[in-house]
Amino acid sequence: MSETPILWIVTLAAAALTLWRSRRYIAALAQAPGASRFDQPWRRLEGVAIAVGLHRKMLRKPLSGILHALIFVSFFVLFTVTIEAFGSRLFPGFSLTPIGGDSWIALLQDLFAVLMLLGLGLAVYQRYALKPARFRGSSGSDAAIIYVLILLIVSSLLIEAGARIVGGADGSWRPVGSLVADLLRALDLAAHPTERIAYWIHIGAILAFLVYIPGSKHRHMFLAAPNIYFRNLEPAGTAPAVPSERENPGVTSLGQFDWKQQLDLLSCTECGRCQAVCPAYASGLPLSPKMLITDMRDALANDASGPLVGGIIAEETLWACTTCRACMEACPVEIEHLPKIIDMRRHLVDEGHVSPMLQDALTNLTRLGNSMGKPSKMRARWTKELGFPVKDARSEPVDVLWFVGDYASYDPRVQDVTRKVAELFTAAGVDFGILFDAERNSGNDVRRAGEEGLFETLAQSNIDAIRECSFNRIVTTDPHSLNALKNDYRHFGAEFEVLHYTALLAELIAAGKLDITAAGGALVTYHDPCYLGRYNGGFDAPRDLIKAAGYTLHDMPRCRENSFCCGAGGGRIWQGDDGVKERPSENRIREALSLGVDMFVVACPKDKVMYTAATDALGVAGQLKVVDVAELISLREAPAAETDDRVEGCAING
């Protein structure tokens, strides 16, 4: 029997089998709720080109990036071999020879076969010798099967080319093929049978690969690029709203996730970069962003019965997340972990499944607008100890409306910093005012804890209060408030110009409005708050301030986009430490201690609280001072002499 009909039969059979093995995914995606991810095609394509073409995120881990790039590029070159192998037999007469199949293409195939093997070797070395922790929980057998199939495909094509050369073909464009030919001659193997056996091994391995893919993480060969293309183009800080067609705020089954959320599950490559950067995972809590995705993916693949929330995904897993967004930042295929976690938390909250501590905080927020349970009338109490009155923005127009936030207003550990910021604003002649008892918690973390209804209530209350005021810009102390006001309040049609106090201070210094005595260049390190840096790109203003104040910045290894969360975000600050082996804040302080700096500079009220507690717990408060960036700035001639004294005293105590 001729080879053509046999190849047609096995190819079609393999294709059918592949489709059959993909049936559940296809059905799931076809039935999933809609998501609007079709706008801005050029921007989307540009992202794909950078992520796939340039391997930008992949190369953040150089070895993985390079080995993947080798395999990836070699795959495209060697695809010409596949085209030729199938084309020549499926359509007799088909050949790449007219466009160089026997010359330059042959040379490229030869060289990239070797590069593919090199990439494969590095992958094997990485997985079995280096054993990075991020692979913990990834399927080892899946990777091994793929390695064997790639090895079979590449070695069979080299043997086939070698056998052809032994049979009299021209080997001048195939240096590697010629070496294999020499080997075959030495082994005294007959040319034609060897070529045919190698050909069918090649075909068999490729079809096996195809059939295998639907059940393997290697789906990403087909799905990574679309998943990146359909990525979220909204600002990182806008949490997805509850779709209007949804009956309840949360999600109780995989089928309620829109098609992009489900495509995410299928695109995961199990690379574990998310797991490696996750503060919850590092602290020993039962959350790995990778396993979160693969557990849901496996449930989707197996049509698993049983509940999603509290079944496939444990409640403790969902509550462990700090919403720091490090996982999404690290993911090379743009998987969106947080929208899924928030949607599942929304279900838990709607059902009243919250821990007692979180319940207290949310009840306080419902009743009083702050998590501490303090009366609203005490919100502006910190202004009493200032040497000057603060304008009430509700009753007189101001240039800058200062949204102070809960921790900066109420927490005695932070109030000194808040007063220092007020003094700096005043010294620079900023016309500012606050909302006094009309301010409520911004709702940033309420929303991310899954309490959408309460978030709406808080947001609406703040928006109403803000709209009553006459102002030009809003400045916030807390990066969390910054994020909510800037990004989340857009859902209510409120578009304010919002900036962080570090941005305003940097602007004032650049404009020469603050007269600063520079310190002597002492070494400090700086912690990027998640909601200022990763979420809103505020990396440089705090660094500019540190420099302007006369300090030398020594960044920690994990800085800027790769900053390591303090552990307080997304409502974690209202949860207990049960199951935590090492608090993220203490992990971070250890990182800073290894640098040999004296000060740990922060730009978030929660960080001041978290890291002060961490240095106390580690007994290193005398060694490493936690100071807010505002506390570093000392005015040359303060309007009142006692201002400077208090600041210095504060720095000593802090």
Next chain:
Amino acid sequence: MKILVVLRMIPDSAGELELTSDGRGIDREWLDFQLNDFDDHALEEAILLKEASGATVVAVAIGEGSNRVLQMAVARGADEAIALEAEGDGMIDSRAIAGSIVALARSKAADLLLCGVQSTEDLFGQLVPYAGALLGWPHVSGSSRVGIEASALRVTQERGGGIAATYEIALPAVIGVQTASKAPRYVSGSKLREASKTAIGKAPSEPAGFERSAEIVALRLPGQRGSGENLGDNPENVADRLASILAAKGFAGV
């Protein structure tokens, strides 16, 4: 079965209390009000009974912020919400409100009246005995579990020394709830927003028929106690300072 549950609004203890100019009341103008914690448990027990045996729950609230709390009660599962008009805006006096509560229990044909065992304005838990006496119903205070079996209630009451007594009581009855069988549930913001559309009924104040017997002549704020001293974080200084304080107070010789 129909359950009437009483929700009293009390001054938020985190606020700063100030006396009125005549020194006989608390200045309520600048205070935040919150639901009495024991009443929160009474509400929870009512909802748990409803879930276990299909009762109807009528929530009646008294004091500033009643509407907000009644919406919360509806969001948690109450079937009807009634704001009771209060006389004046002073303290919620159990002797004074008992008549209104009893009138409501009769007009709503309630079989069970649940109240918190006490409130900051009724520390001695008088509402339950007053209501029980006026209605002529049996009453038990200090429950930590209320269950229903056949047509009788089984009520567990906490006693001292870790002892708990369980009563069987015929309905109708009045129970003063100390803790619900389960901690009060969390009700989400979306359910609260949904419940904010519920119509809230009103009930007039009814006299209890008690003769005037006593009235407050003076209230006093807690006295200012001595403040603490921070001994710092230098172990040697702390030890020295501690030793000298102990010596000065006569606890240790030097």
